Amino acid sequence: MNTQLFERIWLAFFPRRCVWCMGVTAPADMLCPDCAEEAQASRYNNAEGIIACFTYHSRASRVLLRLKFEGKRNLAHSIAYAMGDALREAELDGADLLFCAVPMTAAQVKKRGYNQSELLAKSAARWLSCEHATLLRKARETEVQHDLPAPQRAQNVAGAYAVTAPEQVAGRRVVLCDDICTTGATMQACAHMLEQAGAAQVIKLAFLRTEVQAKKTNGEEEHETEFSAKKANGG
Numbered sequence: 001m002n003t004q005l006f007e008r009i010w011l012a013f014f015p016r017r018c019v020w021c022m023g024v025t026a027p028a029d030m031l032c033p034d035c036a037e038e039a040q041a042s043r044y045n046n047a048e049g050i051i052a053c054f055t056y057h058s059r060a061s062r063v064l065l066r067l068k069f070e071g072k073r074n075l076a077h078s079i080a081y082a083m084g085d086a087l088r089e090a091e092l093d094g095a096d097l098l099f100c101a102v103p104m105t106a107a108q109v110k111k112r113g114y115n116q117s118e119l120l121a122k123s124a125a126r127w128l129s130c131e132h133a134t135l136l137r138k139a140r141e142t143e144v145q146h147d148l149p150a151p152q153r154a155q156n157v158a159g160a161y162a163v164t165a166p167e168q169v170a171g172r173r174v175v176l177c178d179d180i181c182t183t184g185a186t187m188q189a190c191a192h193m194l195e196q197a198g199a200a201q202v203i204k205l206a207f208l209r210t211e212v213q214a215k216k217t218n219g220e221e222e223h224e225t226e227f228s229a230k231k232a233n234g235g
């Protein structure tokens, strides 16, 4: 089946919604015309090896909150379409990609009923006609990253993640998906494990990116935050 036909069928089941106002939008657009201009200022400029759609302090975070806390699982498709678009814009898409998600612990999944990042990884993979697999598991709970001082973040996540299927990872270009990337330390910890398992490349893809870009209005703070985030990532 050609890709365009597949996309049309997929969209018939899961119509694309504007990730700003949740209104129905054109199949090729992540935003409706009304929101496109307003949202432009919140587009995330890919930095530090992380591809993302929007900054955290934007209206796009509301859509994500509804997916995470109001059980609106179908919103995962629209968010995933947007993430796929961001990957295409960064010219990192390709049929060889293998999508996976930053995992939650079994207890966290049981509580929510799903791992939203897994839904995003699955849907983005389908959207781009790529493979998806569950490659990582989270062995223990960690503190919420943005509550911690920068030097403790890497320590907090160290050893928390493990690759469950190394034979599937070896030699592959892997797209690691997360709903929100805060300090980057969690994604870095997961990427490190995938690289150790032999991944040829790990592309970090998030819907929202917080902290570094969110504080961009304050030059000094931005510098400090960027520095802290790098330190936490071991860079």
Ligand SMILES: [Zn+2]
Residues within 6 Å of the ligand: 018, 019, 020, 021, 022, 023, 031, 032, 033, 034, 035, 036
């Ligand atoms: Zn809109």
